[in-house]
Amino acid sequence: MWARRHCYNQLLEHFEQKDVKWSKAAAYRHSINIIRPAFPWYNEVSSRVTRNAIDDLDNAFKHFFLRLRENKPANPKAKTFREKFGFPTFKKKGIGDSFALREKPKFSIDGRELRIEKLKTLIKMRQPVRFVGNLNQVTISQSAGKFYASILVETADYNPHAPEKESVGVDFGVKSLAVFSDGTEIPANNALQRNLKALKRKQRRLSRKQKGSNRRARAKFAVAKLHKRISDQRQAVLHELSDRLTRDYKVICLEDLNVSAMVRNRKLARPISDDGFGMLRRMIEYKAELRGVEVSFIGRFEPSSRTCSECGQIHDMPLDKRTMTCDCGNVMDRDLNAARNILARGLDTLRPDLKRTQEWRKTPSLLGAAAVTA
Numbered sequence: 001m002w003a004r005r006h007c008y009n010q011l012l013e014h015f016e017q018k019d020v021k022w023s024k025a026a027a028y029r030h031s032i033n034i035i036r037p038a039f040p041w042y043n044e045v046s047s048r049v050t051r052n053a054i055d056d057l058d059n060a061f062k063h064f065f066l067r068l069r070e071n072k073p074a075n076p077k078a079k080t081f082r083e084k085f086g087f088p089t090f091k092k093k094g095i096g097d098s099f100a101l102r103e104k105p106k107f108s109i110d111g112r113e114l115r116i117e118k119l120k121t122l123i124k125m126r127q128p129v130r131f132v133g134n135l136n137q138v139t140i141s142q143s144a145g146k147f148y149a150s151i152l153v154e155t156a157d158y159n160p161h162a163p164e165k166e167s168v169g170v171d172f173g174v175k176s177l178a179v180f181s182d183g184t185e186i187p188a189n190n191a192l193q194r195n196l197k198a199l200k201r202k203q204r205r206l207s208r209k210q211k212g213s214n215r216r217a218r219a220k221f222a223v224a225k226l227h228k229r230i231s232d233q234r235q236a237v238l239h240e241l242s243d244r245l246t247r248d249y250k251v252i253c254l255e256d257l258n259v260s261a262m263v264r265n266r267k268l269a270r271p272i273s274d275d276g277f278g279m280l281r282r283m284i285e286y287k288a289e290l291r292g293v294e295v296s297f298i299g300r301f302e303p304s305s306r307t308c309s310e311c312g313q314i315h316d317m318p319l320d321k322r323t324m325t326c327d328c329g330n331v332m333d334r335d336l337n338a339a340r341n342i343l344a345r346g347l348d349t350l351r352p353d354l355k356r357t358q359e360w361r362k363t364p365s366l367l368g369a370a371a372v373t374a
């Protein structure tokens with residue numbers, strides 16, 4: 001990372017001189033004849049780094065000359081000619097730090113170990129690659145003080161196949177992340193929940209720090225770091241859930257959590273927050289399309305938690321009541337009961353012409369009941 005920045009800055013130092021003209025070929029010559037011999041450690045980094053730096057600077061110069069030609073200043077108010085048209089500037093630490101390796105022999109991955117050409121040590125990754133297939137490219141980047149390897153995989157993973165199970169209804173629980181209508185329970189990610197709590201604490205602490213102080217800057221960095229960590233964790237959790245659903249079932253029925261703000265207060269405590277749900281929804285939708293799976297979203301007004309999934313009666317179900325107990329004899333976990341209702345309603349909206357399905361016969365009064373309470 002810093003090698004790419006170093007190379008970029010070295011090149012710029014040479015080419016910003018008045019009588020030196022920029023060209024990619026000249027940049028290659030300069031890097032081979034001057035920069036590399038001057039800094040022997042370049043032998044330890046991949047030649048990709050130099051080429052990336054040259055491409056970056058070439059891009060910066062191209063844009064500068066284009067603005068100049070079309071007389072479109074980037075900063076019309078700037079005093080100097082260079083500033084006005086955005087002459088390439090030196091790269092500071094931490095801005096756009098990344099480089100990509102595209103050729104096969106330059107990197108390889110074995111389990112959780114990433115090998116990069118000319119780097120003697122192996123890099124330990126936090127998680128193994130989730131897909132099976134050809135590794136085409138790895139991009140190393142840095143954000144909030146952490147390094148990230150983004151790996152491009154050519155995969156047949158999404159090819160349509162026959163999922164083993166028919167259909168599923170999913171309820172996003174209060175305690176667990178999700179409960180499926182077949183009884184599968186996906187527990188909430190404890191590390192994520194812990195980090196969310198820690199974030200709240202850190203944010204409170206940040207707001208108390210004096211503006212412009214060093215302590216505030218440090219607290220701000222800590223918050224940014226945790227933010228990034230949480231968003232990564234959340235993404236991993238949602239990928240896992242959406243993968244599992246679209247791989248195992250032919251039809252997926254979900255409650256749409258993105259309804260109006262008015263109904264948002266019902267299950268505030270659930271592990272999948274409303275903003276996280278938007279991300280999950282997008283993941284499920286594109287994965288379902290790739291895998292040829294049907295998805296049905298039902299409105300959030302459906303009283304899925306309060307309706308008995310066996311007979312359709314509506315009951316009073318405050319949040320702390322964990323079990324649905326109905327006089328028809330149905331005794332069921334609250335979230336499982338909700339998941340079954342969601343499955344029935346989802347299938348019904350998906351196939352209104354098939355009202356005589358087994359699920360429908362089980363809940364004859366559900367539609368009528370929903371209309372009354374909504």
Ligand SMILES: [Zn+2]
Nearest residue numbers: 308311326328
């Ligand atoms: Zn009942």
